[in-house]
Amino acid sequence: MGDVSPLPDDADDAKIRRWFADxxxxxxxxxxxxxxxxxxxxxxxxxxxxxxxVYVGVGDDCSSVAALVWALKNVAKPSSVVYLIHIxxxxxxxxxxxxxxxxxxxxPEQVEIYMSERRRKRAEMLQKFLNLCSGSKVMNVDTILIExxxxxxxxxxxxxILNVRKLxxxxxxxSPRKLKEGNGxxxxxxxxxxxxxxxxxxxxxxxxxxxxASTTSSEDCSRSSSFDQEKEKNSAYCTCFSTKxx
Numbered sequence: 001m002g003d004v005s006p007l008p009d010d011a012d013d014a015k016i017r018r019w020f021a022d023x024x025x026x027x028x029x030x031x032x033x034x035x036x037x038x039x040x041x042x043x044x045x046x047x048x049x050x051x052x053x054v055y056v057g058v059g060d061d062c063s064s065v066a067a068l069v070w071a072l073k074n075v076a077k078p079s080s081v082v083y084l085i086h087i088x089x090x091x092x093x094x095x096x097x098x099x100x101x102x103x104x105x106x107x108p109e110q111v112e113i114y115m116s117e118r119r120r121k122r123a124e125m126l127q128k129f130l131n132l133c134s135g136s137k138v139m140n141v142d143t144i145l146i147e148x149x150x151x152x153x154x155x156x157x158x159x160x161i162l163n164v165r166k167l168x169x170x171x172x173x174x175s176p177r178k179l180k181e182g183n184g185x186x187x188x189x190x191x192x193x194x195x196x197x198x199x200x201x202x203x204x205x206x207x208x209x210x211x212x213a214s215t216t217s218s219e220d221c222s223r224s225s226s227f228d229q230e231k232e233k234n235s236a237y238c239t240c241f242s243t244k245x246x
Contacts, residue, residue, distance in 0.1 A: 051077035055144075056168045057155065057186075058084045058129050063170030067202040068129055071168040072136040074207075075200070081140040084129050085158070087151045088122060091115065152188045159197050167193070168200045171208065 054076045058064040068084070076082050093100040094114050103111060126143055133141040144162075148154035158164065169186040190199040201208040 051079040053081045054166045055083045063172045066205045067170030070202045078137045084143045087154045152185045171203045
């Protein structure tokens, strides 16, 4: 390094930087900054885990409650959106004092009264599932209502439309032997679902597959006991809104 003149007393910032660079300090600082920038560029970006949405088939039976409880415990994450899928039958006949008549033979006001009552009871049923979700870690819950007489077809048609990748269904099959026959609605959906959709079937609070649990989850039953008691009080409600996933 050559001779460096002394720093003038009245040197401004620019002169101080030039003087320091002549001493060799500037190049060291630049090298350190360049090295630090290179290290930062080499560090992998921090990516947050992307939680997939979870879809759960729900109806008015105990198996739906068990399926939702299982999904909230084992599949859903705090950032997931849980969609409650409810398939309800189409209305073809309306109860009247003369019996059940075709819908087109009943006065419009009678049809609306009946449909309004169905909507009210359906909302009450869905609220029970929403209450289960509100007590869990999941913050985002929504409902999907589909009117169809064919539960399995309605859900299978929905999978590619919404790009459903995680689907949880309950089944009411009474024995492991019948579960393995694959004749239930949930089993049919699992068998015919696209490869990108992972379908979980829950029976008695446990995932069906290989070994099937032979005992009911006590916690799931305790959560659904009040649900079943209320269902028994209103037989018309059970008749109108029985959506079986098994």
